[in-house]
Amino acid sequence: DKPHHEKRLLELRLAQIGQIILVMANKGGVGKSTVSANLAAGLAARGFRVGVADADIHGPNQSRFFNQVGQRVRVSERGLDTLSCFGDRLPHPVQVGSLAFMMERDDTPIVWRDAYKHDFMHHLIGSFDWGPLDFLVVDMPPGTGNELITLSDLLEQQAVAAVIATTPQQVALMDSLKAIRFCQERGLPLLGVVENMAGVTCPHCGGEFQLFPRAHLAEALAEHRVASLASIPLSPLLAMASDSGAPVTMDQPESPEARAFAPVVDAC
Ligand code: ADP
Numbered sequence: 001d002k003p004h005h006e007k008r009l010l011e012l013r014l015a016q017i018g019q020i021i022l023v024m025a026n027k028g029g030v031g032k033s034t035v036s037a038n039l040a041a042g043l044a045a046r047g048f049r050v051g052v053a054d055a056d057i058h059g060p061n062q063s064r065f066f067n068q069v070g071q072r073v074r075v076s077e078r079g080l081d082t083l084s085c086f087g088d089r090l091p092h093p094v095q096v097g098s099l100a101f102m103m104e105r106d107d108t109p110i111v112w113r114d115a116y117k118h119d120f121m122h123h124l125i126g127s128f129d130w131g132p133l134d135f136l137v138v139d140m141p142p143g144t145g146n147e148l149i150t151l152s153d154l155l156e157q158q159a160v161a162a163v164i165a166t167t168p169q170q171v172a173l174m175d176s177l178k179a180i181r182f183c184q185e186r187g188l189p190l191l192g193v194v195e196n197m198a199g200v201t202c203p204h205c206g207g208e209f210q211l212f213p214r215a216h217l218a219e220a221l222a223e224h225r226v227a228s229l230a231s232i233p234l235s236p237l238l239a240m241a242s243d244s245g246a247p248v249t250m251d252q253p254e255s256p257e258a259r260a261f262a263p264v265v266d267a268c
Contacts, residue, residue, distance in 0.1 A: 010122060014158055017051070017136050019159045020158055021039065021161055021163060022138045022148075022152075022161070022163070023039065023139055024164050025140075026164075026175035027172050031165050032139060036062065037052070038248060040094055041247035042249035042258075042265035043137070043265055044090045044091070044250065047092070048134040049134045050135045051137070052094060052096045053136055054096070055139060055140050055141060056139050056142075057117055060099045061139075062100070064245060066245055067246065068083045068101070068245070073102050079127050080101075082095035082128050082130060086250060095133070118146065122150075125151075135268060144178060160188065162183050162188050163193075163267075164176055164183075165196055166195060168214050170213065173217055174215075176193065177224070180193075191229065192226060192228060193229060194229050194230050195228065197212065198234070200235070230261060233257065233260060248261070
């Protein structure tokens with residue numbers, strides 16, 4: 001029967017996946033997708049077999065970050081084909097699976113109630129033919145709602161850990177503390193927090209300044225016994241890289257931006 005078949009398929013897929021990393025943020029727009037893409041490409045550049053599952057149902061941007069906009073998924077007897085990215089530049093191509101590849105048009109809004117989202121999370125992991133992977137990086141939707149609960153239930157028996165993205169601002173930190181508590185209360189191992197958009201270097205004078213008023217991230221993390229993994233600058237290179245679909249950790253590994261991501265890759 002169908003539910004039994006789907007459960008079995010999910011188990012088979014998961015059996016081939018080593019470590020799953022959930023990239024979370026409790027706030028939108030703080031750089032969760034940027035961290036996901038650069039973490040995945042950074043791991044792939046080190047020779048690991050990496051997949052990226054885009055779980056951000058309402059804004060599946062990984063198709064953009066990996067230069068696959070407009071691509072559509074193909075169905076084979078093994079399931080939905082992931083899109084293989086940068087096979088010519090990496091030891092193993094990054095395998096990307098996203099709802100974006102399943103829509104008829106790129107501008108179709110997703111208007112789903114929770115039951116659909118729940119089912120989609122199962123399909124994202126179970127229906128895509130991920131093949132053997134060392135790491136599956138999951139770009140989570142912002143917040144601690146339906147998708148996160150579904151996925152953390154689904155992955156209960158799996159090696160899974162979380163990374164939280166935030167910006168230096170108090171409003172973002174306030175939200176991040178909720179994500180931290182979610183991990184701690186659910187027993188989800190938290191690798192640490194990535195502070196994104198932390199400082200800007202002026203392209204004219206080379207001076208550094210802070211765009212956002214600084215919250216006391218370091219103190220807050222110490223208080224919660226959470227590691228601060230990395231500080232990523234706000235930079236035109238990173239903004240451009242996401243639009244052009246070439247994560248800097250693969251495309252420009254010697255750039256300060258790529259080097260800033262290295263501790264996140266190390267932590268995995
Ligand atoms: P989220 O997934 O949290 O919504 P994104 O990673 O999509 O956030 O980032 C939001 C926007 O900000 C994107 O357009 C992205 O290119 C840009 N962005 C994110 N981080 C940086 C950064 N450090 N420097 C410059 N632009 C950034």
